[in-house]
Amino acid sequence: MKQHLYLTFLFLILSCNNERNIEGTWYYNYLSETSSSNEVPESITFRNDSVIFNYPYFDFLENHSVKIENSHLYFKNFEVPFKVSGDTLIINEKQKFTKTPSEPFAKDYIENKSDIKIDLPQLNQYKFQPDKYNNDNIFLKFYGVHPKTNRQYLLINDVYTNKFSVYLSTYGGHGPSPVDLLFVDKNALMFDLEKVFLAAKFMNQLKVIFVNDIQVSFDENHGIEHKYQTLKKNIFIFFMRQYILQFLS
Structure with missing residues (x-):
């Protein structure tokens, strides 16, 4: 019984630390390349009760309200498992984001990111x-x-x-x-x-x-x-x- 209470208490502490340490901006670690997709967000920013995703090829921000609970992110209709290990945010046990751009490729990639400004149509009267x-x-x-x-x-x-x-x-x-x-x-x-x-x-x-x-x-x-x-x-x-x-x- 004591062991069960101890494990429960430890889990709660780790969950609280995850939620507290997630604030700020995290950059995708291209050197880890655990994803086959080229469309992984360049960065994810947690601010107050919001999460902001930035598109990798030019600045295009998508902002959603987020609930962080029991080592999961709840936004839109998604339930996304995560954990914070040191200076690394790990999404779904696969995608790694760090507090600073990873060397050498990612830093160059971000510095050379296009500065073009595109305001997409975001129309709703067609069947996209x-x-x-x-x-x-x-x-x-x-x-x-x-x-x-x-x-x-x-x-x-x-x-x-x-x-x-x-x-x-x-x-x-x-x-x-x-x-x-x-x-x-x-x-x-x-x-x-x-x-x-x-x-x-x-x-x-x-x-x-x-x-x-x-x-x-x-x-x-x-x-x-x-x-x-x-x-x-x-x-x-x-x-x-x-x-x-x-x-x-």
Whole structure:
């Protein structure tokens, strides 16, 4: 009986320590690479009664109220087991986050993270699909606001551009019929986006996948990861000489 009470008391102490030590920001430890997903949050921040997830490729924050109890995180409809061991937060016995970016890869990754600003549409009047895609034939492209000029560009290989010739160069060496996963700022002009679609059509890409929203998800196999709410559309371009020349000038 005494041993049972002691173990119960010890469990309660460890649970309280977990809950108390979880405050602050935790960075995903890419060196551990326990997840096969590329969409693990770059960081998780616990502040008061909230948890904030940051998307890895550009700053996109998702904030939820969270309840922390018995070494579990309760947010949205998820029940996520966790523990704090020293300076490491372990999610679901698999994903490791630390108080400082891990060396050497993760620090460089975070420093080189895109500074593009994208305010996603987050529309609710269409039937979007909460999909994940095979990265082997999916190319993530970002169309948003340059932080210094406040103008909109397509971000390609860390270069901001609106040049049609540069768009075309991004398809060089790719396999047949790749598909763009396109993150577009909701204030983008269709005239500017048409250059992106025209370049894709020139390279025989027949579809594009628009990202409406990014949403944090959890399952026991993958842990915490981002999933995309998407809409796949065919690309229709009329190859009229006058129409095409306006983009080539």
